[in-house]
Amino acid sequence: MDPMPGPCTLTPPLETSGKEVAIYRDWKDAWEVLASKPLPPPPSAQPYEVDAERDRRVELGFEFMGKHYQTREAGDRENILGAMSNALLAIMRGAKEGELRWENPEKDFFWIATDNSRVPMDAQTALAFGQAAMSRKSALVQAGSDLKAMTPIPLDFAADKWWPS
Structure with a gap:
C-alpha cells in the first residue's frame, strides 16, 4: 500500500454544530474546530x-x-x-x-x-x-x-x- 500523501490523517474529524468547520492542521497533527470556514481572499484583478x-x-x-x-x-x-x-x-x-x-x-x-x-x-x-x-x-x-x-x-x-x- 502506498503511503498517504500529506497533509492527511486517518483520524476522523471532530463533531461540529453545523455552523462550525473542522480543519486538519498538519503541523499540529490534529483537528481544530473553527467558528466558521475561513473566507477566501476577496477576488482582485491581476x-x-x-x-x-x-x-x-x-x-x-x-x-x-x-x-x-x-x-x-x-x-x-x-x-x-x-x-x-x-x-x-x-x-x-x-x-x-x-x-x-x-x-x-x-x-x-x-x-x-x-x-x-x-x-x-x-x-x-x-x-x-x-x-x-x-x-x-x-x-x-x-x-x-x-x-x-x-x-x-x-x-x-x-x-x-x-x-x-
Whole structure:
C-alpha cells in the first residue's frame, strides 16, 4: 500500500454544530474546530489585466485640436515622435509659425486624422501634436501604475473613473 500523501490523517474529524468547520492542521497533527470556514481572499484583478486595459486605451488614439488621431500600433506612435523631432529641429533652424513647408520645401506638411482628413501643421503645431500624444500615453501609463499599486486591484479597473479622459 502506498503511503498517504500529506497533509492527511486517518483520524476522523471532530463533531461540529453545523455552523462550525473542522480543519486538519498538519503541523499540529490534529483537528481544530473553527467558528466558521475561513473566507477566501476577496477576488482582485491581476496586473497583466491592467496592462492590457492600458494598452487598449493607448490604441484608441487621442484628440488634438478637435480631431481624433490613431495610435493603434507602435508604428503610429513612432511616426508621431519622428514628426515631433523633425518639428523641433525645424524650429531650432528658424521655422516660423504658419510656415507649412518646414519639413519639405516642395509640399505642405500635414497629418492624417482618423477621419482621413489631412490636417496641415506648421512645425510648432507638429511639436505640440507630438507632445499631446506623449502626454496621453504617459497619463495612461501612470494611471495603470496607480491601479497596480492598489491592494487589491479593484475589479472594476477598466471603468473610466480610473483612467484619464
